[in-house]
Amino acid sequence: MQESDGSPPVIFALASGLSRAAIAVMRLSGKGSGRIVESLCGRLPAPRRASLRGLWNRHGLTPVLLDRALVLWFPGPDSYTGEDSAELHLHAGPAVISAVADALVALGARPAEPGEFSRRAFANGRLDLMQAEGIADLIDAETEAQRRQALAQVDGAQSRLYQQWADRLRTLLAHQEALIDFPDEELPPEVEQGLLDGLTALHATMTAYLREGAGAERLRRGLVFAIVGEPNVGKSSLLNALAGRDAAIVSARAGTTRDAIETRIVLGDVPVTLVDTAGLRETEDEIEAEGVRRSLFHVKQADCVVQVFTGSILPPRLEEGGLLVCNKIDQQPAPEGAMGISVLTHAGMDVLRKGLAEKARALTSGRANAPLTRARHRAAIEETAHHIGRALSLAWPEMRGEEMRLAMRALGRLTGAVDVEALLDTVFGQFCIGK
Ligand SMILES: Nc1nc2c(c(=O)[nH]1)N(C=O)[C@@H](CNc1ccc(C(=O)N[C@@H](CCC(=O)O)C(=O)O)cc1)CN2
């Protein structure tokens, strides 16, 4: 469906989501938005000013009033998408929303796909891919640290850094082209040396950046901490205590937890999924054995393993860098080398919470400015660095030039400057509807 002049169709979505609320924001974008708003509420309100209007369905014999709503009109290109856009701030009843949606469809609009508003903003040059991904992260941000990180990305921290790299690379490529085009002229030898030095420095910058990177990506997606140990040591009790609610079944019978139970909590400003796993032991019981297999899988997947035991003997560590926790110190003191707690009496629980928060912070720390937040970015920067590395290893100018062009391409895909059609579905498909 398109407008008759070939411009993209008007799309609409409930930007405020479907949860129960007092007001619902219906958002429209596309060249025909103005015509649709006029049909609903008469003349267009003044640009960017909230106006109270009756919304009328004029399709039947007599006009039907759908709602009295606040209407905002954003003429393009000064709008989020860069197109003519409008917002209808409705009373959020489901019947109001569906009546308005029906009227919009009758007027030629169609429901938006996930991320479609932002995709249009990208297509119209209002934001680059990294900023768009930042917006998706901002919508998902649960903690202050995630919010800060996402907002810096929306403000272009990464865009600026990667653009700076692209500019350096482009200058170096120009020098390389000069070496190719004028092989016989007397180009001063500094040109080639300067080129190689420049490539070496850029390569070093990128590899250092990749090395420091993992923390921000973990902060964006949140961490997984697995609670593991033998049956009956109090793993489920510990999960419930940390979560502050009865998420897992606690019983005196060993082997109670069969399948992993997950709870989300916040530790040190990082969202953490705690996984309570089946107790690790040799067993004849088929279901319990499957539980044990799954526990070991979680140990491998987790960002941190909280290994719980009881008694006076330190167990062998399941995982380097994990936390060794001795429970039930109300019955017996913890051995040296483990953190002692009693879920029953709360002894040691504050120290444990601090220790876990410290782990969460350490796993998500990294450079404060323009950090690496996504696997997509990591892959593109790795590819860029790979081609720069190859360029450095090639003496033949044409081939070095080709590697440098491939490096430029990889970097361009990062911000969306080149060659991205295939990427767009992946990037914008992860958005929620209405963004
Ligand atoms: N009601 C409402 N709240 C919202 C949004 C929205 O679309 N609607 N946003 C949606 O994401 C965010 C704000 N972001 C926005 C970004 C750009 C423009 C915009 O109209 N930009 C124009 C004009 C800027 C100006 O002069 O004020 C432009 O950049 O040209 C609006 C909202 C969060 N809150």
Ligand SMILES: Nc1nc2c(ncn2[C@@H]2O[C@H](COP(=O)(O)OP(=O)(O)OP(=O)(O)O)[C@@H](O)[C@H]2O)c(=O)[nH]1
């Ligand atoms: N004395 C004492 N008992 C505890 C403490 N923490 C948990 N328990 C008890 O130990 C028993 C086992 O607790 P669970 O939390 O079910 O243990 P689990 O490790 O999840 O057990 P499985 O599901 O079998 O792997 C229960 O009866 C708890 O009430 C503690 O700090 N002190």
